Amino acid sequence: MSKSELEVQVWFVNLIHDQKYITARWAKRYSKITGVEVEMLVKATILFIIGLLIVLKEPHYLANGLLVVVPIILTYLEPSERPATGIMFIYWTLFGVSVVFDRILEYIPLYYIFKLAAFIALFLPPSNPTIELIHKKINNIPEK
Numbered sequence: 001m002s003k004s005e006l007e008v009q010v011w012f013v014n015l016i017h018d019q020k021y022i023t024a025r026w027a028k029r030y031s032k033i034t035g036v037e038v039e040m041l042v043k044a045t046i047l048f049i050i051g052l053l054i055v056l057k058e059p060h061y062l063a064n065g066l067l068v069v070v071p072i073i074l075t076y077l078e079p080s081e082r083p084a085t086g087i088m089f090i091y092w093t094l095f096g097v098s099v100v101f102d103r104i105l106e107y108i109p110l111y112y113i114f115k116l117a118a119f120i121a122l123f124l125p126p127s128n129p130t131i132e133l134i135h136k137k138i139n140n141i142p143e144k
Contacts, residue, residue: 008124016042022078053112060102063112067095067119083123091122 015023016038027038034041049066053059071091074081083091098105098115105111 011124020080022073022081049116050113053116054110059112060106063116064099064102066116087122091119094122095119 015021016027018024019028023042024038027042030036031038031041036044049062052062056062071083071088074083075088082088108114
C-alpha cells in the first residue's frame with residue numbers, strides 16, 4: 001500500500017472513529033441506539049444511499065441534495081470542520097457546472113454515484129503531487 005493510499009484510508013477511519021468529526025459523533029450515537037457496530041452502520045448507510053441512487057426515478061434530488069446539505073452543515077453548523085475556502089470555491093463552482101449538465105450526463109449508468117464519489121474526492125487529503133500542488137495553490141487563497 002502506497003503512502004497516499006494509507007493517508008486516504010486513515011482519513012476515512014478518522015471520519016468514522018475520531019469524535020472531533022460530526023460523522024464519527026453521528027455514527028457513535030446511532031450505534032448506541034441501534035446496537036449495530038459503527039463500521040457496519042456506516043457501510044449500511046453508504047449502501048443504502050447507493051441503492052437509492054440506483055432505484056430512484058429522480059436520483060438527482062438525492063445526490064444534489066446531499067451535495068448541498070453536507071457542505072452547508074460543515075460550514076455553518078460545524079465550523080471547526082469547515083474545509084478551506086479555496087476547496088469550497090472549487091467545490092461550489094464544479095457543483096454549479098455539474099448541475100447544469102446533470103440532465104445530459106444522467107444517461108451515463110450510475111452517473112450520480114460517480115458524481116458523489118468525485119465530490120467526496122475533493123475533500124480527500126492530498127494524495128499525489130498534482131493534488132498537493134492544487135492544495136498549495138488553494139491554501140494561498142486568503143480566508144475571510
